[in-house]
Amino acid sequence: MNDSTTILRTVEADPTHFADVRTWVFDLDNTLYPRKTDLFSQIDGRMTAFVSELLQVPREEAKTLQKDLYRQYGTTLRGLMEVHRIEPDAFLSYVHDIDYSWLAPDPALGEEIAALPGRKFIFTNGDRGHAERTARQLGIFEHFEDVFDIVAAGLVPKPAAETYDKFMGLHRIDTAHAVMFEDLARNLEVPKALGMKTVLVVPENFETTLGDVWEHEGRDAAHIDFITDDLTRFLKSIRAV
Missing domain, CATH: 1.10.150 (DNA polymerase; domain 1)
Incomplete structure (x- = not known):
């Protein structure tokens, strides 16, 4: 693993950093699909x-x-x-009464998620219906074991520590062998403290012009292990040989 003071800003990663990961946790909005889709x-x-x-x-x-x-x-x-x-x-x-046709199916992302060893979850501050419709539109829903949504969290959203505890307990997550992907740095602080690896997913070309300014705060924080602007390519690099 990289030194905690050195964040790897890259669309790719050394597969050895993830060789022991058996649980893959993904935020939904602006993480499993690019922010540019809007x-x-x-x-x-x-x-x-x-x-x-x-x-x-x-x-x-x-x-x-x-x-x-x-x-x-x-x-x-x-x-x-x-x-x-x-x-x-x-x-x-x-x-959540929106037009999901704005999202194009992403078979390349689905292929990479399917290839990951172990269990995969969506962990979102949205509701299950929104998560399912989004993931089905992307063509990736079938690759996930479950969706942990805001209702399952007792309506207490990330980054509240109790919400992560509830998710980890429900699914018996071994945090020492887990990684979380998120688009908000603040939502990765608790996972890192629990022993998980953390990957921050940012807009294409590492732009900070999309979204509110505060949403881009914390990119340089010690609790961020990796930062990437291309989730599919990042996942592909993990299983590269």
Whole structure:
């Protein structure tokens, strides 16, 4: 493994770093598909519309409030539950009513995930329905053992430590032989502390212009082992001989 003070920024990796991994954990949005597809912008827009209607404020004000809740509480939903006591079901149904045809099937990614030795999971702050529709559209759903969603997490989102504990306990994850892939550096801090390897997936060409500025914070943190802008190529390099 690389020295903890040296992050490997590369689309590829030395297979020896992952030779002992038997559990592969993937975030969903902007991780299993590239941020440039902009699928999440649909969800983002619907969250803004939900907040605008709920609080009866203009969209621009609602967008600012939504982003503040997202950053402070991990998800907009959790913030709305904490601050405005909303029921989650209507929110989850509304914000995930989107057009999944924006995603093109990704057989190359599916091939690489299928080739990974051991168990594979999707671990998302979205709901199961959204995860399944996304993964099926990509053509990769069949390669995963299970989806651990925000409902399974008791509506407590990453990066809360209790949510990782619940996931690890439910699926009996041996963290010493596991790796997590995420697009938000803050969501990899707990996995690293638990002994997992960590891979940060960033926009193509390592751009920081996509998404909110804070979402790109932490790339240089010690809890990030690897950083890549090409998940498929990265996975391919792991099994290269």
